[in-house]
Amino acid sequence: MQAEPEPKVVDARGSYCPGPLMELIKGIRQEPVGTVFEVWSSDRGSAKDIPEWVKRAGHELVKNVEEDGIFKVQVKKMK
Amino acid sequence: MTRVVFLGGGVGGSMVANQLARQLKADVLHGDVDITVINQTPDHVYQPYFLYMAFDQAVPAEAHRPERSVLHPLVKLVVGEAERVDREASQVWMQDGTKISYDFLVIATGSRPAPELIPGLAEGGHIFYTEEGALKLRDALAAFRGGRIVVTVSVPHKCPVAPLEFTLMVRDWLDQRGMESAEVLYTYPIGRLHSLEPVAEWASRVFPTRRIQSQTFFNVESVDAENHTVTSLEGDTVSYDLLVSIPPHVGQPVIQRSGLGDAGGWIPTDRYSLLMEGSENIYVLGDATNLPISKAGSTAHFEADVVSANLINRIRGGRGSVRYDGKVFCFIEAGREEATYIKFDYQHPPQPQPPSSMIHLYKLAFNKMYWLSAAGIL
Numbered sequence: 179m180q181a182e183p184e185p186k187v188v189d190a191r192g193s194y195c196p197g198p199l200m201e202l203i204k205g206i207r208q209e210p211v212g213t214v215f216e217v218w219s220s221d222r223g224s225a226k227d228i229p230e231w232v233k234r235a236g237h238e239l240v241k242n243v244e245e246d247g248i249f250k251v252q253v254k255k256m257k
Numbered sequence: 258m259t260r261v262v263f264l265g266g267g268v269g270g271s272m273v274a275n276q277l278a279r280q281l282k283a284d285v286l287h288g289d290v291d292i293t294v295i296n297q298t299p300d301h302v303y304q305p306y307f308l309y310m311a312f313d314q315a316v317p318a319e320a321h322r323p324e325r326s327v328l329h330p331l332v333k334l335v336v337g338e339a340e341r342v343d344r345e346a347s348q349v350w351m352q353d354g355t356k357i358s359y360d361f362l363v364i365a366t367g368s369r370p371a372p373e374l375i376p377g378l379a380e381g382g383h384i385f386y387t388e389e390g391a392l393k394l395r396d397a398l399a400a401f402r403g404g405r406i407v408v409t410v411s412v413p414h415k416c417p418v419a420p421l422e423f424t425l426m427v428r429d430w431l432d433q434r435g436m437e438s439a440e441v442l443y444t445y446p447i448g449r450l451h452s453l454e455p456v457a458e459w460a461s462r463v464f465p466t467r468r469i470q471s472q473t474f475f476n477v478e479s480v481d482a483e484n485h486t487v488t489s490l491e492g493d494t495v496s497y498d499l500l501v502s503i504p505p506h507v508g509q510p511v512i513q514r515s516g517l518g519d520a521g522g523w524i525p526t527d528r529y530s531l532l533m534e535g536s537e538n539i540y541v542l543g544d545a546t547n548l549p550i551s552k553a554g555s556t557a558h559f560e561a562d563v564v565s566a567n568l569i570n571r572i573r574g575g576r577g578s579v580r581y582d583g584k585v586f587c588f589i590e591a592g593r594e595e596a597t598y599i600k601f602d603y604q605h606p607p608q609p610q611p612p613s614s615m616i617h618l619y620k621l622a623f624n625k626m627y628w629l630s631a632a633g634i635l
Binding site: 188189190191192193194195196197198199200201203204207208209223227230231234235 | 374412413417446447448451452453454474476490491505519520521528549550551583585601602603604606607
């Protein structure tokens, strides 16, 4: 079995503008289908905003956790 | 001799070069320090004027000055296109074949709107993020007789408040010309009207009072220039009579040619030291970085203070320990001759301020004072 590649980290801690979701959209725009991103955010709202957009845009939410005050949301680009 | 080379003579590059020239004047005169700015064109352009050009409130001559006149006399200026950066040789290769050696390189190449990334956009949409586009939009607005103006915003893009400013200003522009029945539809990529929450809340209160419609979660996928429709990757389609679009931006081709950027041409940069990741002698500032902060002139301005302090300190034998705190400050034109502003950094979210005519006047004054900023004085 092939190991899953490491997710591409989008370090958006302390980002108020453009903010974690816009940073994820930027990544999704420029990387190929199948890429897994892990967004790091210091904003609690990201745990809700990112999954909401991911669902609408037809991508896949892989993981959504809080570790030491950092919200980590993994998303796979599906199309 | 320590050679400091700047790739890009916009606000960031010019500010740092000028601050170095002033503070290291004796070293430059003794031949111990050499400062060179490489700029694509002989002109320095103040880009915030593009928004005003679209409404015929500014003309190109007001936004241009010779880069030579912006730079301190002790800064050398090379006008030309850089082909690539050769990190091993510590040289910038110019397209005319010359090679410019550096001990420190400051990359301040900015970003560029890339309408070609969205099918149909260049044919169907207007773009005020370039001078040529702003003038074309000015003419299209002058010929506009009613219907629906749609504003779209793609990611990433510079000057994050300009789409909102344009929307408020175009509503005023229409009303003043008796086109109260014309529609204005503002769209935004995420689930609120602006990435900054206080700004989004303010816009959501103001829009209904100014008869501005809005649609969120709208990331432009394609434009049908023939049928005047724009479709989002979320699957929605809206029709327009005049489309004003902020295209996705990318880094400059020289960054890609040099293998320094990510897939979008943004350079991985340490958020505190502003050193290129993995480098000890290449600083990056302004739009060229991959940092998750606003691509705006003010960002470059505050970063420039950090880069010049560290360069001067290191040239004098220090370690260059000043850290960038993520500071950004932006004016927001609110229409009706009022404006507001926001400021924030990595640790402190923005606090909204009520718009006032005084802040609008200060913004207009700053448009004139900008040249002092570029000179590294203000």
